[in-house]
Every structure is written in C-alpha cells, then in structure tokens.
Amino acid sequence: MNEKTTVLLAEDEIALGTIIQESLESRDFKVILCSNGEIAWEKYKSEQPEVLVLDVMMPKKDGFTLAEQIRKIDPFTPIIFLTSKGQTEDVVKGFGHGGNDYVRKPFSMEELIVRIHAQLDRRQLKNQQSDWLPIGKFEFHPTRQLLKFEENETPLTARETQLLQILLENQNDISDRSLILTKIWGNDDFFNARSMDVFITKLRKKLQKDPEIQILNIRGYGYKLVC
Structure with missing residues (x-):
C-alpha cells in the first residue's frame, strides 16, 4: 500500500500491545498504541484512524464504552474487539456497542491481520x-x-x-x-x-x-x- 493504513490499538497489557504494534507495523500499517480508553478516545479524535482495535477490559474507559462513544459521531470506522471473554452474551454486547468483529484471546497475529483486512474490504464494499x-x-x-x-x-x-x-x-x-x-x-x-x-x-x-x-x-x- 502506498499510504499506510492507520490502526488505533487500545490495549492495557503493554507487552501484548507492543507485540501487536510491531507485528502490524511489519505489515506496513501505521499503529497508534494507547494504554487505556481515555487516551484512545483523544487519539481517535486527533488521528482519525481507518480501523480501531479495542481491548474490552481497560482502565479509565473500557472498550465497550469507548466504542459506544465513538459510534455517536462515527457509524462507519470498523471496530474490532479484543477480549478473553468468550460467552455469547459478551459477543452480543460487543455488537450492540457498535463492534464489527470480535477476536478472542489468545489469538494469532495472522488471524488479527486477516480480520483487519476483511473489515477494510467490507468498508470499501459498503461505500x-x-x-x-x-x-x-x-x-x-x-x-x-x-x-x-x-x-x-x-x-x-x-x-x-x-x-x-x-x-x-x-x-x-x-x-x-x-x-x-x-x-x-x-x-x-x-x-x-x-x-x-x-x-x-x-x-x-x-x-x-x-x-x-x-x-x-x-x-x-x-x-x-x-x-
């Protein structure tokens, strides 16, 4: 890609967040790593990312709350939730808060990258x-x-x-x-x-x-x- 796709990654586990960031950057994405939901909200407003990857359980503002806040002003940017929760009701809750996809921990980086590309393709199709x-x-x-x-x-x-x-x-x-x-x-x-x-x-x-x-x-x- 000539112009890098910007991914906003909100993950409070620093080690995991760094691994994801480095893996995505090696695939030519630009990654903005945030350690909590409040920082992610500010970066979302200033950076206008093409894709959001949000951990559900974060301090200060959890992923569901952040997604709901974003959806009030932006119905289109794809949101992928990262979570260790696997119950159906959590998946339903995630979609109810505006999520487009749900990746359960632990996951492979290849899976996440494929899902990001899928969301970008779907957005292009919807356009x-x-x-x-x-x-x-x-x-x-x-x-x-x-x-x-x-x-x-x-x-x-x-x-x-x-x-x-x-x-x-x-x-x-x-x-x-x-x-x-x-x-x-x-x-x-x-x-x-x-x-x-x-x-x-x-x-x-x-x-x-x-x-x-x-x-x-x-x-x-x-x-x-x-x-």
Whole structure:
C-alpha cells in the first residue's frame, strides 16, 4: 500500500500491545498504541484512524464504552474487539456497542491481520452500495434489496439482503455461522439457526439460474459463497 493504513490499538497489557504494534507495523500499517480508553478516545479524535482495535477490559474507559462513544459521531470506522471473554452474551454486547468483529484471546497475529483486512474490504464494499454488485451472472443491489439476472429483477427481504451481503463480503471464504446469527438474529440459539437455514435455502433458489454460484454449508463453521 502506498499510504499506510492507520490502526488505533487500545490495549492495557503493554507487552501484548507492543507485540501487536510491531507485528502490524511489519505489515506496513501505521499503529497508534494507547494504554487505556481515555487516551484512545483523544487519539481517535486527533488521528482519525481507518480501523480501531479495542481491548474490552481497560482502565479509565473500557472498550465497550469507548466504542459506544465513538459510534455517536462515527457509524462507519470498523471496530474490532479484543477480549478473553468468550460467552455469547459478551459477543452480543460487543455488537450492540457498535463492534464489527470480535477476536478472542489468545489469538494469532495472522488471524488479527486477516480480520483487519476483511473489515477494510467490507468498508470499501459498503461505500459502493449505491451500485449494483456482481455475483456471478447476477447483480445485487443491497440498498434497494434487489437481485437482477439479465433484465429480470427479484426482490429480497431485509434478512435475505443482510445474509447475502455478509456472504458476498466473505466471497470464497467462510462466513462464521455464529457471527451471522448474532449480527442478524441477535443470538445463535437453535431456533434462529433453523431460521437461517431456511433463508439460505431461499437464497440458493433465487440464485440457481447461475449454476456457477454455490452457497456451501461448511459443517461446524458456517457458509461459503462460491462464484
């Protein structure tokens, strides 16, 4: 990249924060490391980072509170939470406070870097939502909730649109089943999982005019849109 992407990293464990900073800088990111939420808030306002990586448990201002504060003035900059908490209710709380992704400690640096790149790609995709997005021989318009094949347009429901958008953002990669359920349905319980399976079936039927498009069920992980 010609111009370095700025990552604001808020992590109160100095040793871990330094490791993350050095790893990201070795991948050509510019990293602003903050040791607590209050410093991170001030740096966010002055530096305007492209991505925020926030530890949940921090002194002075925790990650959830900081994210909520940022979301009042900035609905778009991607926020990735770092946490040792693994309960579903914590994940739901994180998304409820404006998070885009959730990385559980301990994690590999490769995982974090991949997730940062994924959020940057998704933001770029969202910036193009006024346009038709290609899916094989189809075109998809998220804002208008439409699928188009040749000259024929097919309306989508709000949940079909959300689900297809997540699959498209992760095209040819696995979309995590639990994260989809949490983002769209609010939690990943059995009944919501069955509901999502129904919506996946509906999308498959609507996309079947192009045999090159597949929505694969990756057992134990999630779904993959291949086209």
